[in-house]
Amino acid sequence: MIPISWYLILAAALFSIGLFGVLARKNAVAILLGIELMLNAVNINLVTFWRYLEPAKVTGQVFAIIVFAVAAAEVSVGLALIISIYRRRDTVVANDIDLLKW
Amino acid sequence: MATNTLIWLLPLPPLLAFFIIVLFTNKSNKLSHIVGVGAAALSWAGAMVVFFRSLGVEHFGEHPFTDSIPWLPLGDGWLEIGVRIDPLSAATLFFVAWTIFMIFLYSVGYHNFGQPKGDHDKQGLPPHGATVENEHGHKHSVPSVEPMYARFFAFIGLFAAGMYTLVISDNLLTLFVGWEIMGLCSYLLIGFWFAKKSARNAGIKAFMTTRIGDVFMLLGLAFLYSATGSLRYEVIFSHEVLHALESTPAFWGLSAAGAIGLLLFIGAVGKSAQWPLHVWLPDAMEGPTPVSAMIHAATMVSAGVYMTIRIFPLISAGWDGYTLTPTMSIIAFIGAFTALFAATIAVAQNDVKGVLAYSTISQLGYMMAAIGVGAYVAAVFHLITHAFFKALLFLGSGSVIHGMEHGVLHTGNHDLDPQDMRNMGGLYKKMPITFWTFLIGGFALSGFPIVTAGFWSKDEIFADAFAHGHTTVFIVLALAAFLTAFYTMRQITMTFLGDAKTPEAEHASENTWTMTTPLVVLAFFALAYGWVGIPENFPILGSFSSNWFHHFVAHTVHLPETHAEFSWIPLITSLTVALGGLAFGWLTYRKQKAGAVDPVKKWMGPLYHWIENKYYFDEAYDFLFVNPARWFSEIFTYKWMDRGLIDGILHIFGPIAYWIGHLFRERFDLPVVNRLIGDGSADLVHKAGEKLRFVETGRIQQYMIAAMSVFLIIAAVLYYVILI
Amino acid sequence: MTTMQVLFLIFAAIILGSAYKVVTTKKMIHAAFWLIATLFGVAALYAMLSAGFMAMVQIVVYVGAIAILFIFAVMLTRKDLRDSATPLNDGRFLAAVLSLLTFGGFFLLLKNWTGFTQLPSAEVPADMVGKLGTALISPSAYILPFEVASVLLLAALIGAVYVAVGATKNK
Numbered sequence: 001m002i003p004i005s006w007y008l009i010l011a012a013a014l015f016s017i018g019l020f021g022v023l024a025r026k027n028a029v030a031i032l033l034g035i036e037l038m039l040n041a042v043n044i045n046l047v048t049f050w051r052y053l054e055p056a057k058v059t060g061q062v063f064a065i066i067v068f069a070v071a072a073a074e075v076s077v078g079l080a081l082i083i084s085i086y087r088r089r090d091t092v093v094a095n096d097i098d099l100l101k102w
Numbered sequence: 103m104a105t106n107t108l109i110w111l112l113p114l115p116p117l118l119a120f121f122i123i124v125l126f127t128n129k130s131n132k133l134s135h136i137v138g139v140g141a142a143a144l145s146w147a148g149a150m151v152v153f154f155r156s157l158g159v160e161h162f163g164e165h166p167f168t169d170s171i172p173w174l175p176l177g178d179g180w181l182e183i184g185v186r187i188d189p190l191s192a193a194t195l196f197f198v199a200w201t202i203f204m205i206f207l208y209s210v211g212y213h214n215f216g217q218p219k220g221d222h223d224k225q226g227l228p229p230h231g232a233t234v235e236n237e238h239g240h241k242h243s244v245p246s247v248e249p250m251y252a253r254f255f256a257f258i259g260l261f262a263a264g265m266y267t268l269v270i271s272d273n274l275l276t277l278f279v280g281w282e283i284m285g286l287c288s289y290l291l292i293g294f295w296f297a298k299k300s301a302r303n304a305g306i307k308a309f310m311t312t313r314i315g316d317v318f319m320l321l322g323l324a325f326l327y328s329a330t331g332s333l334r335y336e337v338i339f340s341h342e343v344l345h346a347l348e349s350t351p352a353f354w355g356l357s358a359a360g361a362i363g364l365l366l367f368i369g370a371v372g373k374s375a376q377w378p379l380h381v382w383l384p385d386a387m388e389g390p391t392p393v394s395a396m397i398h399a400a401t402m403v404s405a406g407v408y409m410t411i412r413i414f415p416l417i418s419a420g421w422d423g424y425t426l427t428p429t430m431s432i433i434a435f436i437g438a439f440t441a442l443f444a445a446t447i448a449v450a451q452n453d454v455k456g457v458l459a460y461s462t463i464s465q466l467g468y469m470m471a472a473i474g475v476g477a478y479v480a481a482v483f484h485l486i487t488h489a490f491f492k493a494l495l496f497l498g499s500g501s502v503i504h505g506m507e508h509g510v511l512h513t514g515n516h517d518l519d520p521q522d523m524r525n526m527g528g529l530y531k532k533m534p535i536t537f538w539t540f541l542i543g544g545f546a547l548s549g550f551p552i553v554t555a556g557f558w559s560k561d562e563i564f565a566d567a568f569a570h571g572h573t574t575v576f577i578v579l580a581l582a583a584f585l586t587a588f589y590t591m592r593q594i595t596m597t598f599l600g601d602a603k604t605p606e607a608e609h610a611s612e613n614t615w616t617m618t619t620p621l622v623v624l625a626f627f628a629l630a631y632g633w634v635g636i637p638e639n640f641p642i643l644g645s646f647s648s649n650w651f652h653h654f655v656a657h658t659v660h661l662p663e664t665h666a667e668f669s670w671i672p673l674i675t676s677l678t679v680a681l682g683g684l685a686f687g688w689l690t691y692r693k694q695k696a697g698a699v700d701p702v703k704k705w706m707g708p709l710y711h712w713i714e715n716k717y718y719f720d721e722a723y724d725f726l727f728v729n730p731a732r733w734f735s736e737i738f739t740y741k742w743m744d745r746g747l748i749d750g751i752l753h754i755f756g757p758i759a760y761w762i763g764h765l766f767r768e769r770f771d772l773p774v775v776n777r778l779i780g781d782g783s784a785d786l787v788h789k790a791g792e793k794l795r796f797v798e799t800g801r802i803q804q805y806m807i808a809a810m811s812v813f814l815i816i817a818a819v820l821y822y823v824i825l826i
Numbered sequence: 827m828t829t830m831q832v833l834f835l836i837f838a839a840i841i842l843g844s845a846y847k848v849v850t851t852k853k854m855i856h857a858a859f860w861l862i863a864t865l866f867g868v869a870a871l872y873a874m875l876s877a878g879f880m881a882m883v884q885i886v887v888y889v890g891a892i893a894i895l896f897i898f899a900v901m902l903t904r905k906d907l908r909d910s911a912t913p914l915n916d917g918r919f920l921a922a923v924l925s926l927l928t929f930g931g932f933f934l935l936l937k938n939w940t941g942f943t944q945l946p947s948a949e950v951p952a953d954m955v956g957k958l959g960t961a962l963i964s965p966s967a968y969i970l971p972f973e974v975a976s977v978l979l980l981a982a983l984i985g986a987v988y989v990a991v992g993a994t995k996n997k
Contacts, residue, residue, distance in 0.1 A: 002834050003943040005936065007871070010838050012932035014845055014864075016925040021849030023803055023810070023921030024914045029854055029899050031803075033861050036892065037845050040868050043884075051875040053941075055950045058961040062968050064880060065958075068887050069975040073982030075892050079899040080986035086903045095915055098800030807917055810924050817931060 007048040015041035028082045028092045032075060039071045105155050106169035109185040112148050112195075113266035113280075115141035116259040123256040131251045135210050138255030142206035145266060149199035156192040163189050163657025168272055168336070186272030186335060190482060190658040193651075194269050194408055197486045198401070200627065201493040202262045204620035208497050209258065209392040211616035212504060213248035220246030226297030228390075231511045243511040245504075248390075254294065258396060261287035265401040269408070273334040274323055274366075277409060281319075281373065284402050285312055291396070292389040304385035311382040315372015322365030326416075329358055339415040339659070348419040359419035360429040366413050367433055374406030374466045377440040381719055384459040391500030394455060395493045403462060407469045407485050414478055415659050421476060424570065434474025438578040441467030443717075445585035449592070449702055450713040453521050454499045457593050461547060462492055464582055468563060471575055477566030482655050483635050484559035490631055491546035491556055494624035498540035501613050501621065502526070502597060505533050509606035518606055523593060528602035532610045537598045539621040544594050546628040548587035549680040552643070555632030557680065562637065564672035580675050587683020595691040639668035834874060841867035852913045854900045862893045876950045879958060 014037055021034025043064045050060020086092050119141035127133040156162055170184025187195065218232040223246055232246035248254060261284060268280030286309075293305025327333055329350070330343050337343060344359060352361035370376070375383035386397055397403065410417070410433070417429050426434065441464045448460035465488050472481035506520035518525055530537040546556035560583060567576040602608040612618070635651035636643055690701050703710045712718070799805075844863035851857045865888045872881040912918075936942055951957065961967040 001828070001945045002831055002874075003945060005942050006831075006834060006838075007875075008936050008942075009933065010841065010871075012929055012936070013842055015932070016929035017842065017845045017849055019810070019928055020921055020925035023807055023924060024918040025849060026913055026915045027854055029896065029903060030849070030857055030913065032899075033848050033857055033896065036861060036888075036896075037848060037864065040865065040888075043880075044868060044871060047872055047875050047877050047880055051877065051950070052944060052946050055946065055948050058954075058958050058967075061877060061880060061954075061958055062961060062971070065883065065962070066971055066975050068883060069979055072887065072892060073978050075895055076986040077982045077989070079895055080990040083899060083902050084989045092903045094803055095801050097802070803915060803917060803921075807920055807924060810928070814924065814927055814931065821935075 004048060004052045007044060011041045011044040011048070014038075014044065026093050026095065028085070028094045028097070029079070031094060032078045032082070035074065035078075036071065039067060039074075043067050105152060105167050105187075106185070108148050108152055109167060109169065109187055109270050112145055112152070112270055113263045115144040115148075116261075116266065117263035119259040120256050120263065123252055123259065128252040128256070131215060131247065134252035134255050135215060138259050139206045139210065141259060142203045142262060145262065146199040146203040149195045149266075152187055153192050153196045153199075156187055156189070157654075161657070162192070162654070170272060170334075181275075182273075182334065183276050184272040184334070185270045187270065188658050189655045190408075190411060191269050193482060193486060193655055194404075197489045197627075198265055198269055198404070201489055201624070202265065202396070202401070204623055205392050205395050205493065205497070206255075206258065206262075208395075208500070208617050208620040209254065209390075211614045212390065212392055212500055213251050213254060214245045215247060215251065215616075217245050217247045220249070223249045224297060225249045226295055228295050228298075230516075231507075243514065245507060245511060250294070254291075254390070257287055257290050257294070258392070261291065261396060261401060265405065268405050272336065273332075274326070274338075274409075274412075275333045277412070278319070278323060281369075281405060281409070282316070284405060285309065285316065285373075288312070288386070288397055288402055291393040292386045294389050294393065298388065300385075301388040304382075304388040308382040308386050311379050312372040315369045315379055318365050319369025319372075322362050322369065325352075325358070325365060326362045329362070335412070341660075344415055344419050347416070356428055357420060359416045360427055363413055363417035363419075363429045364432065367410055367417070367429070370406035370410045370470075371436065372406070373409075374403045374470070375463050376406075376436050376467060376470060377443055377463075378719075380440065380444065380463050381716075381723060383463055384456060384716070387453070387455045387459055391455070391496060391503060394459075395496035395500070403466055404485060404489055407466060407473075407481070410470065410473050411478065411481055411485070414473060417473070418476060426475065426572075430474050430476065432474075434471050434572065434575055437467045437470025437472070437474050438575045438582075439467070440464065441471060441582040442578050442585070443467075445582040445589070447713055447716050448589045449585060450700075450710060451589075452523050452700075454502060454523050454526070454593065454597060455496070455521060457523075457589055458492070458495050458499055461495075461586060461589065464586060465492065465547070467582070468560070468579060471579060472563045472566065475567050475570060475572045475575055476661075477563055477570075478659065478661060479652050479655050480559065480562035480566050483562055483651055487546065487555035487559040487628070487631050490624055491543045491554075491628040494539060494543035494621060494628050495547065497617070497620055497624065498536055498543055501533065501536040501617055502529060502540070502610075504613050504617070505529065505536065505610035506606055508611045509604075509609040512609040513605050515606065518604065520606070523596040525604045526597045526602075526607050527600045527604075528598070528607060529610055530598040532607075533598075533612045535612060535618045535621060539618075539625040540598065541594060542625045542628050544590045545684075546632075548590045548684055549583060549676060550684065551677055551680060553629060555628055555630070557676070558632035558635050561673065561676050562635065564676050565637070565669070568669060568672040576672070576675075580679050583676070584679040584683045587680050588687040591684045591687025592691050595688055596694065599688075600692060600694065637668075640673075641668075830874065834871075837867050837870045837874070840864075841871070850913065855897065858893060858896045858900055861896065862889055865889050865893060877954075879955045 018034045018037030018039075018041060021037060022031050023034075025031055025034060046060050046064040046067065050057075050064075054060065082092055085097055089097070091097070116138075119137045122137050123134045127137055152167070156167065159165060166186055166188035168184060168186045170182045172180035173183045214229060218234055220229045220232045223229050223232075227249075229246040229248050231243045233241050234244055235241050264280045264283030264287060266280070267283065268277050271277045271280065289305045289309040292308050293301050295301045296305075323333065326338060329347060330338050332338060347359035347362070348357050350358040352358045354361075356364065372379045383397075383403070387394055389397075417433065418427060421427050421430060444460045444463035444467060448457050448464065451457045451460060465484070469481045469484050469488070472478075472484060503520050506526065510516060510518055510520055542554070546554035549557040549560040551557050564576060564579065564583075567579065636646075636649060637652070638649050694701075706713070715721075841864050844860045844867065847860040848857050848864060851860060865884060869881045869884040869889075872878075872884055914921075962972045963969055
């Protein structure tokens with residue numbers, strides 16, 4: 001059998017890779033990709049805890065499903081924003097999108 | 103290979119061909135048609151193996167090839183999908199495999215493979231021809247290759263995959279999946295030349311009209327599933343389930359079985375273009391001719407009839423062999439009505455494919471009527487023979503059009519419609535193979551006695567209808583058969599016989615081997631397939647026949663025992679209407695001069711306009727359904743509801759909020775706050791902002807890095823200081 | 827090492843490897859494809875955790891819808907950054923340090939948790955999918971979050987359409 005630690009460490013690593021993507025990628029679409037990785041890491045955690053701690057209850061899976069829905073909502077709005085910005089300003093580089101600076 | 107595995111694999115080659123062509127080989131015409139035709143050949147070979155293995159099984163009806171796998175988890179069980187080849191699907195598989203393979207092969211020639219690219223051909227338009235220069239510097243026009251050649255093979259590959267899926271499936275759900283794949287493909291293929299407005303509209307019309315039927319079919323499926331908990335043939339056609347369904351009342355005095363059967367039948371009405379949903383099929387002629395053959399013979403319309411035959415146990419639940427169930431009566435009525443109604447329209451069509459389109463509707467009506475009067479085997483038999491001779495006729499008409507286009511390129515008169523039969527004539531000299539095969543197909547369609555397959559299948563329907571006392575259906579079908587023979591002979595005479603009516607027809611020429619070979623093969627079946635189903639009680643010939651077809655197919659379902667005595671009346675009727683119609687058609691049109699008024703028009707007078715305009719069904723539907731729907735969406739929903747009512751309400755809130763804000767500013771902020779407290783706080787914030795604003799770089803990732811750093815620091819502090 | 831463990835390591839390698847490619851690949855379309863590989867790996871993990879339904883949903887929703895949406899977005903914002911030397915911005919070293927610190931922090935937290943190496947406590951009940959379905963629509967369980975999530979999705983949908991279409995109108 002696989003101890004819970006394996007899954008948790010994998011999820012932590014995936015989360016950190018996603019975080020790096022969010023913090024360091026130039027392309028705004030890539031930032032969203034990083035967020036997807038982080039959400040997936042969270043979901044692995046949820047399902048893992050469900051399986052190892054309370055397999056008789058459905059709570060863990062319900063949470064994971066809600067995360068799916070939130071992820072879908074986030075992607076659709078995020079990508080719509082990016083496409084809208086791309087149309088107006090012809091760029092998807094996050095650093096060029098700085099209308100809010102001083 | 104195990105038969106069960108092989109059955110699973112049947113739809114795979116054309117499906118893979120679709121993906122391979124779309125993804126990889128779409129730049130190369132040659133590779134694409136090798137993949138497409140090769141896939142059709144593979145499926146054909148597999149289907150033949152399955153078919154001939156099924157012949158070797160004793161009592162195949164009770165022991166069909168079946169196999170299933172669990173597909174979707176459904177709480178307390180699995181939704182299973184599987185394959186099933188029983189006598190009905192084996193017989194269907196046989197004609198589907200042959201016709202599809204032949205049509206694929208034919209498409210190579212039809213789309214002018216090997217010819218140069220057109221001078222000004224565009225994607226989405228039929229090829230217009232190319233100019234080439236021979237070694238003497240003499241320029242002449244030749245046909246040009248279809249600009250979207252590879253795409254065509256991808257689409258018909260997917261179409262074929264849909265049909266194979268439909269035939270091999272062991273439940274109504276995967277049948278429906280195949281059904282809908284074909285619905286999509288018919289849209290894509292009818293609208294293949296999408297730059298033509300008429301083709302686009304025809305595609306949409308076909309899709310929308312069949313969709314009406316599909317909605318009802320889906321309702322029927324849902325009803326069936328909720329009533330029985332399964333969609334597999336094995337389960338729903340078992341005696342217990344059928345009995346339970348039959349004894350449950352549904353609505354309008356129908357039993358549940360009858361109601362489900364009726365709903366599913368409406369699906370078939372859409373797919374098989376029965377009245378009143380027949381309007382899409384004639385317009386579907388806008389697609390390339392192999393597509394017409396595909397839709398009208400091998401796949402789409404056959405699928406509707408196949409499904410209706412499939413659900414025959416539901417339709418006929420409670421039928422004792424004599425009194426028809428309400429559902430059966432409805433089906434018999436619609437079928438017989440459609441058969442006659444479409445035949446009358448076909449008489450007045452001048453488009454060579456238009457005649458065939460209405461004849462298809464009419465022949466499908468025959469099959470439906472046969473199902474309606476309980477002539478199960480006869481319906482299957484006619485489905486198969488019709489598939490062969492109608493595929494032959496369509497491919498033949500495509501060959502004629504192609505030959506005429508040769509003539510058009512030769513004379514350069516591009517205004518001439520190469521599909522109009524009034525411009526043809528005398529083609530039998532120019533295109534002998536097309537002529538002889540077309541003649542065989544036409545005679546099979548008219549039911550020319552003894553030698554053609556159409557005679558035997560039609561005769562069986564007549565005999566069954568007559569023997570069971572459905573005289574009205576019998577008479578209507580006989581009338582339709584007379585008209586069928588008449589318009590077929592009219593078509594043959596106008597197209598092939600007599601003198602050429604235009605210079606283009608004089609310069610028409612026979613086509614390449616890829617186009618003529620399928621014609622010859624299909625012509626063989628259009629003759630020979632009838633001989634497997636000669637009834638044993640037929641005079642003289644019956645004693646040589648074992649009526650193999652009847653014994654093979656009849657065991658698919660349990661039919662009530664009825665005694666059908668041989669009677670001369672249907673036989674003589676059948677002979678009279680077929681020969682009479684053919685002779686009458688020939689006598690009427692053989693002396694027809696170019697540009698002369700159609701004799702039928704002279705006899706009919708003003709009524710002719712009704713027929714010529716297809717009884718104004720398109721106009722009526724536009725008036726009844728299309729225009730109101732447009733009015734509802736554009737005027738009512740958009741202009742009145744959305745712009746007027748909803749926006750109107752919203753526009754009230756804006757001024758109210760503005761007025762409240764204004765009130766606060768004038769009465770509270772300016773007089774009270776500013777006078778008593780002053781603007782000091784605002785100034786302070788302003789100054790602090792001035793100093794701090796350089797943190798705001800506007801770069802989201804820098805913010806995030808800052809936030810993350812702060813978060814990590816706080817987390818570390820909390821962890822070490824508070825928790826420990 | 828049991829078969830399951832070997833399988834786990836294989837999938838973990840797929841997940842982390844392709845996730846690394848997602849955040850470092852230059853071509854965006856390739857990054858989107860690497861994301862699909864990651865998602866399939868995660869689906870496999872769900873299957874190993876005997877959450878077959880979640881694995882299905884992961885493939886259908888994530889791979890089938892979200893990843894495809896990404897591919898569309900990448901294709902619509904075609905003016906890519908291929909000519910620039912790196913797909914990463916100037917803060918990448920700081921970002922790497924922060925990510926590593928985050929991972930370290932997680933590891934530290936988990937290591938001090940008493941249940942860190944425990945094994946599954948019980949078997950998964952047979953009719954998990956049915957229970958899940960009932961829980962999602964039963965008033966005594968999760969109907970409210972479920973409905974809120976659906977409203978959120980609807981709002982996101984409308985918002986996305988508005989944002990994406992509004993831009994062209996204003997031009």
